[in-house]
Amino acid sequence: MIELKTENEIKRIKESCRITAYVLNRLKEMVKPGMPSIELDSEARRLVAERKAKPAFLGYRGYPAAVCVSINSEVVHGIPSKERVFKEGDIVSIDFGVEYGGFYGDSAVTVAAGRISPEAVKLMDVTRECLERGIEKAVHGNRLYDISAAIQQNAEENGFSVVRDFVGHGIGRQMHEEPMIPNYGNPGTGAELKNGMVFAIEPMVNAKGFEVVVLEDDWTVVTQDRSLSAHYEHVVAVTKNGPIILTKE
Ligand code: MF3
Numbered sequence: 001m002i003e004l005k006t007e008n009e010i011k012r013i014k015e016s017c018r019i020t021a022y023v024l025n026r027l028k029e030m031v032k033p034g035m036p037s038i039e040l041d042s043e044a045r046r047l048v049a050e051r052k053a054k055p056a057f058l059g060y061r062g063y064p065a066a067v068c069v070s071i072n073s074e075v076v077h078g079i080p081s082k083e084r085v086f087k088e089g090d091i092v093s094i095d096f097g098v099e100y101g102g103f104y105g106d107s108a109v110t111v112a113a114g115r116i117s118p119e120a121v122k123l124m125d126v127t128r129e130c131l132e133r134g135i136e137k138a139v140h141g142n143r144l145y146d147i148s149a150a151i152q153q154n155a156e157e158n159g160f161s162v163v164r165d166f167v168g169h170g171i172g173r174q175m176h177e178e179p180m181i182p183n184y185g186n187p188g189t190g191a192e193l194k195n196g197m198v199f200a201i202e203p204m205v206n207a208k209g210f211e212v213v214v215l216e217d218d219w220t221v222v223t224q225d226r227s228l229s230a231h232y233e234h235v236v237a238v239t240k241n242g243p244i245i246l247t248k249e
């Protein structure tokens with residue numbers, strides 16, 4: 001069952017999402033060649049504590065950090081470390097979430113460390129566009145996989161592929177609620193969307209093949225062919241005024 005949130009619940013989810021966006025925007029600005037990825041984790045912990053919120057990922061199924069930092073061919077769930085130092089030309093996906101007042105926020109962006117290749121720029125632009133296209137479909141009366149299909153179409157039209165093994169999700173009092181929101185699918189199918197639904201929409205787009213593998217650390221997901229991957233995520237409410245992005249400052 002896909003839960004319908006009241007206006008008040010959406011307001012409270014928005015509080016969590018605003019903190020999430022605030023922290024993520026600060027982390028984005030920090031990414032530079034020469035910086036170890038662990039610094040994003042320590043800054044996230046500091047900022048979230050300042051806001052009296054909790055990092056949502058820390059301890060989730062045993063995840064050891066507050067942030068996921070996934071570099072280049074890493075798709076999602078990269079673990080920050082003092083040994084991983086950003087280099088000129090890297091693309092860095094940062095995924096972060098909080099729990100505040102019993103509700104969750106969850107958001108991700110991919111940013112550049114210094115100057116990056118034209119192909120990397122295009123991958124980031126297309127993935128961001130995939131997220132926008134998906135969000136536009138989060139409208140009362142549409143079907144769930146209209147979101148999925150819009151994301152897939154935009155990625156594939158540009159010669160890229162969407163990851164199959166990880167999906168977006170409903171969000172609210174839990175970080176992961178129904179439904180699962182794949183980044184591929186057939187338009188006009190899936191559950192009917194209704195005002196009050198709240199979704200974390202999160203395209204993961206690979207420059208080449210869609211296949212992914214999990215590394216020895218049991219967390220880091222990488223592209224099987226080691227091509228680049230980008231990831232953007234927003235929490236969106238389906239409302240009578242259309243889709244509202246909640247993960248904004
Ligand atoms: N942002 C991720 C998601 O949407 C959560 C990261 S998994 C964790 O599912 F283990 F790191 F928490």
Ligand code: CO
Binds near residue numbers: 106168169200202233
């Ligand atoms: Co998510």
